[in-house]
Amino acid sequence: ETGVTQSPTHLIKTRGQQVTLRCSSQSGHNTVSWYQQALGQGPQFIFQYYREEENGRGNFPPRFSGLQFPNYSSELNVNALELDDSALYLCASSLKRGRSTDTQYFGPGTRLTVL
Amino acid sequence: DQQVKQNSPSLSVQEGRISILNCDYTNSMFDYFLWYKKYPAEGPTFLISISSIKDKNEDGRFTVFLNKSAKHLSLHIVPSQPGDSAVYFCAASATQGGSEKLVFGKGTKLTVNP
Numbered sequence: 001e002t003g004v005t006q007s008p009t010h011l012i013k014t015r016g017q018q019v020t021l022r023c024s025s026q027s028g029h030n031t032v033s034w035y036q037q038a039l040g041q042g043p044q045f046i047f048q049y050y051r052e053e054e055n056g057r058g059n060f061p062p063r064f065s066g067l068q069f070p071n072y073s074s075e076l077n078v079n080a081l082e083l084d085d086s087a088l089y090l091c092a093s094s095l096k097r098g099r100s101t102d103t104q105y106f107g108p109g110t111r112l113t114v115l
Numbered sequence: 116d117q118q119v120k121q122n123s124p125s126l127s128v129q130e131g132r133i134s135i136l137n138c139d140y141t142n143s144m145f146d147y148f149l150w151y152k153k154y155p156a157e158g159p160t161f162l163i164s165i166s167s168i169k170d171k172n173e174d175g176r177f178t179v180f181l182n183k184s185a186k187h188l189s190l191h192i193v194p195s196q197p198g199d200s201a202v203y204f205c206a207a208s209a210t211q212g213g214s215e216k217l218v219f220g221k222g223t224k225l226t227v228n229p
Contacts, residue, residue, distance in 0.1 A: 033217070045217060048216060107158050
């Protein structure tokens with residue numbers, strides 16, 4: 001069974017640029033969630049995708065957007081990068097059955113630095 | 116407004132002793148609670164969870180206790196081992212129109228000394 005993978009591991013961008021982060025879900029999972037973890041903080045929920053549709057969103061501006069593909073892999077896109085976007089970005093996959101969702105399993109994260 | 120609070124940023128215990136990590140929450144809509152362990156340069160690893168209909172869940176050396184009236188949960192690790200040294204995050208699940216986002220505390224860094 002393959003776990004959750006993310007790419008790239010590290011990324012450095014400058015303010016105003018755009019970035020795309022990628023996530024491959026654990027085999028058999030149909031739901032992916034994205035979190036932002038700033039230094040010294042716990043992960044904060046950005047949004048969740050279930051069967052290619054957004055299924056819940058946290059308090060993040062529209063310049064944070066995502067996609068989920070038919071194979072359940074996912075992308076997180078951030079436009080017009082700001083210095084405060086520097087953080088560890090985590091994706092987590094899970095299996096949603098009916099109204100309940102199983103435990104979320106996290107990838108290793110992508111460390112984004114905005115200069 | 117922090118809905119999940121871990122008030123101890125760090126905890127240090129001796130190998131073989133009990134580690135107790137605490138977590139408080141404010142949102143009474145939370146119905147599922149989880150603990151994750153995180154090593155540097157890795158993503159959080161699921162450790163143990165508890166539903167709001169239970170007050171205790173045990174898995175090997177790890178036990179989670181839930182006190183709903185106090186809106187408090189704790190993770191007990193017995194006996195503690197040096198390999199348990201990591202940052203522990205408490206998380207609560209809030210169903211939001213079918214999606215179950217996790218709300219995390221800031222974490223407690225556990226150090227187990229040999």
